[in-house]
Amino acid sequence: MNAIGWLNLRSLNQEGIVFAIAVVLFVAAAIGLPGFIDANNLVAIVRSVSVLGILALGMAVVIIGRGIDLSAVAIMAMSVAWYLQLLNTGTSDGLAFAYVLAGVLAIGLLNGFLVAYADVPAIFVTLATGSFVFGYVRSQLITQDAVPVPQGHWVELLGGLRFLDIPIEVFVFAGLAFLLFLFLRYTKWGRYIYFAGDNPVAARNIGVPVRPMLVLRYVLSAFVALIAGLLTAASLHSINTRIVNSTLLYDIVLVAVIGGIGLSGGRGGVRNVLVGAALIGILLNAMTIIDIPLLYQNLIKAAILLGAIIVDGIINPRDEQTAQQGDI
């Protein structure tokens, strides 16, 4: 792996730099921090980063298509909270899951519709729907902040599942990443995402169904959020809706952006998500081992994200003459 890194030194890009930083950080932590290199800790790193990574995969698809999904965390937490609430109040599993799936897809469709057909900037649409999803589910559908998983339910069993001593969500993350890689690289619809992200007008002119593809991306992102939510509930045996107000959302953006997926769209892929997730995973784990309080961790993450956005802005500068009006 290192050899490849050296070979690419001449054509250094953000992904390479971040990967190098991740490696350096890993080595430094391995030497400097006791217990970091321990097998259990390594599994913990991968595990902690899986849910984040899965959410970042969904976000990556949207960002590559020149959008952003700020409702991902709300969908993830609230859909699962509603599902568990339905189960706890005696609704049959199949029916409950059908409700939730329909709800999640509806929100994805709504996001996509408003962005694609009403031409509303994605950032406002998803900010609004995120707020709505949280508010609606919290005030109308569930009764308290945290909803537990019913005893013996398959979600609980899922959390205990191990393969080669590695928790199941790591495999889900890997599987999803591989599927997304195939989708983005080898399918027609996957390529369309890059075309539309790079230059929506040109894509439209050559006949790419830009608007239906936009809707697809937001539906995909919502669906991925549901999977991430189920895995979270599986490992914690409950879902806490307060997570919506935490900085998880920005961690997701951080993973995507720091991995080298440009916010102006059309660039990046699954590999960037993996690199970004690796760096953030190592960083968070190292900070926890050094015993930095959570509040300070937020400060550090915010600073890193700010740095990443500044670097992104310098690498992809905007020109007064070509900048789109209203592109905020």
Place this chain on the structure above:
Amino acid sequence: MSFRERLQSWRYNLVPDHLVGEILTKRWTDNAIPFLALVVTLASFGSIIPGFFKLNALQESTRQLGEFSMVVTGMTVVMLGGGIDLSVGSIFALSCFSAVYVFFILEQSIWLAMAASLATGLIFGAINGYLVGYLRLRAFLTTLVTFIFGRALFDILVTTYAADVQLSTATSDVLDFIGDSTFWGLSVSVWLAIILAIVTHIALTRSRPGWHVLAVGGSRRSAHNAGIRVRRTVFMTYVFSGFCASIGGFLIACRLSGAGPGTGLNLEIMALTAAVVGGVSLGGGRGSVIKGLMGAIIVLTMTNGLIRLGYGTGTNQMVLGIMLAVAVTIDIRWLKNRHKVLNEVYVAPVYLKMGETQSAVPDSGTPYELDNRLSAADHIGLGELEGPEDVILDRDDHLYCGTRHGEIVRFFAPDYVRSEVFAHIGGFPLGLAFDKSGNLISCVGAMGLYSVSPQREVKRLSAETARSWTSIVDDARLRDPNDCDIAPDGRIYFTDSTKRYDAHDWALDSIENRATGRLLVYDPRDGLTKTLLDGYRYTNGVCMAHDGKSLFFAESWACRVHRYWLEGPKAGTAECVIRDMPGYPDNINRASDGNYWMAWLGMRTPSFDLSLRHPDMRKRMTRRLPQDEWLFPNINTGGVVKFNQKGGIVEALGDLSGAAHPMVTSMREHKGYLFVGGILNNRVGRYRISGADPNWTSPASYWGAKP
């Protein structure tokens, strides 16, 4: 009239469809939706919640409103400049903490606390401004990140110092005054918010920096190219937003005497929602402080009202989410489609059944029958002129005509080869007339009535008349002044063809066919303009009768000529003297034999006459077809008609070849020649009239022999 036609005429002539389009042209319609929302919100919550309008309750909620509306004012300014500031919540909280820290922990004076608070806001705003303005990062994400950063910092500070603040014994009368007292029924924070709003409003609308903000928001690129310092302007908007948020933070520090984890929570989404709900446009350039305040009241009433109605956790976010989504969508769709809708609904045709007419076909034996005489006319200025709508000659035989470039061109006698630009006015000079002292009076399309002295001084005589009370469009403005003539006493009678369309859209008026043409008079003695007659279908040419006691004016789309009496028993009234002509009349001028020349700008066609009886069809046409495919009146053939005092037709001249003068908008007789102009023509024609008085000139006819 058949039953169908009767229904059509009722439907389209009595229902005022045109008002929809006229209302949509008003800028205040932008404010109508937010204002309606405000009224509905206040009314519904006021009626649901008992005691909502009680003084105590109002004071409590307005106190909050004062702080909140300051933040919204800052957000509004940033949005007007084309950005967005999501970090206001953090700035608010940190400023609040700064004040609390300086006052309670350092135990310094309240003024120092205020200074610390404002400094916090300004510094934070400057950071945002630097990142977004100078480094040109994306405003939304950047301020989102600075928001998290500030929030994390605030959380750390609050958890560290919360206990110390509790133990502090610092007190101050000033603090209590700012926090608790009221002034004429309103709390200090509300007064400060009002002052800030007024100052900001004046700065935005009346000062150079304010205009720069609006210019940058309206079109960043144009502002940049116009030399405005875009980056610095954007920078300043964020600093201002930080400043506003910090005042709010200071006020809440005074009111609550402390800072808690809930300070400024969700403030950014509330402020953003307020600005957007109020009607401040995303992407900048459109909006005002007042709109922001309306939004602030709506949002605060909604959220507070829901809490007081006892809805649980999350309701606020739900309502904010819905409001934000709906408002943003309406804003985007409205901005995008307003012009489209306006273009589609503005033309509102009416029903008209044109009377049977006589034929103008050659050899048809009617007085209107056209011949080919005008094709023999010489040409003057061929290819040099564009759109000589009217032509006129002065006492020295020089020829004057307007062009579509806004100039009046003079051709020199005797051969009319040499020419010069006599005067540049702008607009589109149409009708021309010489007054007694040799000033050239012109009706300038889209501008008004102008006078050009022999020394070429251009002077505006009139651009407006009295506004009528019932009209929604501003009918004081002269939109399409068309032709003028001057009475012996010096008063200038002129026509304004339509109230609903600008001069260059005159063809749309023919499709709509609504009677909005006017006859006006300008009195040079007091400089006032009065409306004499209203409600004609495109008033056009005006000509003083030979005796100066009445005037003729043409009503183009109705193919009629009217006589308006200035003196005598019928003074002040008009009567129709020629009706149901086969052509659309334009300018009218005197002829040497005591009759009158009248130009026909086009000829009626059975198809267009039929379409006038089908307003529904014309309405569908204007909405569904591109303009190139619309059915217009035929303006490819026209002619010149001579009529007598009583309205009897004497003769008609035409150009059947269509090569020289297919359409005629004006003609002027001078020393035995007829000078012919056309608004779509590229020349002035000169035609020798057989048997005409070779010494008769128009200035002499009006003002007597040369002094």
